[in-house]
Amino acid sequence: MGAGSANSPEPVAAAKWELVVAPFTHHWHKDAEHRRVVLLGLERIAPDGSTVGGALFSNSFGQASAYVYYGHEWNALPGTDSLYFKLSGGIIYGYRGRFKDKVPFNVGGFSPAIIPAIGWRLTPRDAIQAAVLGSAGVTFSYNRRF
Numbered sequence: 001m002g003a004g005s006a007n008s009p010e011p012v013a014a015a016k017w018e019l020v021v022a023p024f025t026h027h028w029h030k031d032a033e034h035r036r037v038v039l040l041g042l043e044r045i046a047p048d049g050s051t052v053g054g055a056l057f058s059n060s061f062g063q064a065s066a067y068v069y070y071g072h073e074w075n076a077l078p079g080t081d082s083l084y085f086k087l088s089g090g091i092i093y094g095y096r097g098r099f100k101d102k103v104p105f106n107v108g109g110f111s112p113a114i115i116p117a118i119g120w121r122l123t124p125r126d127a128i129q130a131a132v133l134g135s136a137g138v139t140f141s142y143n144r145r146f
Contacts, residue, residue: 013047015044016045016145017042017043017045018042019042019144019145020053020055020129021142022139024037024140025060025137025138025139025140027136034061035058035059035062036058037058037059038057039057040055040056041067042054045073049073049074051069051086053068053071053088054066059094060102060137061095061099061102063094063095065092065095066092066093067091067115069088069089069090069091069115070088071089072086073085083118083120083121084119086118087114088113088117089112089114089115090113091110092111093110095111096109113134115133117130117131125144126144126145128143129142129143
């Protein structure tokens with residue numbers, strides 16, 4: 001049977017890696033102790049939209065922090081091929097000492113997180129994204145697939 005046979009399985013789309021660079025976070029409420037938040041992340045997106053990833057960042061109080069997560073990305077939302085929604089859930093580490101109560105359910109610097117995001121795919125490889133950080137604020141990122 002030839003490659004073009006009607007019984008041939010469809011080629012499986014390959015998983016993709018995505019680099020996330022977030023140079024800016026807007027806090028809902030001003031606090032004199034807030035510092036600039038910078039994030040660098042990497043995630044793997046499977047053909048079915050499931051994602052797994054991790055990010056290193058300086059939190060709002062200047063502490064080195066990390067987020068490890070699993071989630072899902074929904075592409076081509078109604079009305080456009082460019083708009084997507086992403087939801088991730090995982091563990092954040094980094095809010096310690098006098099800042100331990102700045103995130104809920106913090107035990108020893110570890111706390112659970114659920115982060116929804118909405119993005120706009122500029123090209124098949126490039127996107128801009130806004131992720132809501134609960135009652136803290138929103139972070140803006142540039143995402144690059146490879």
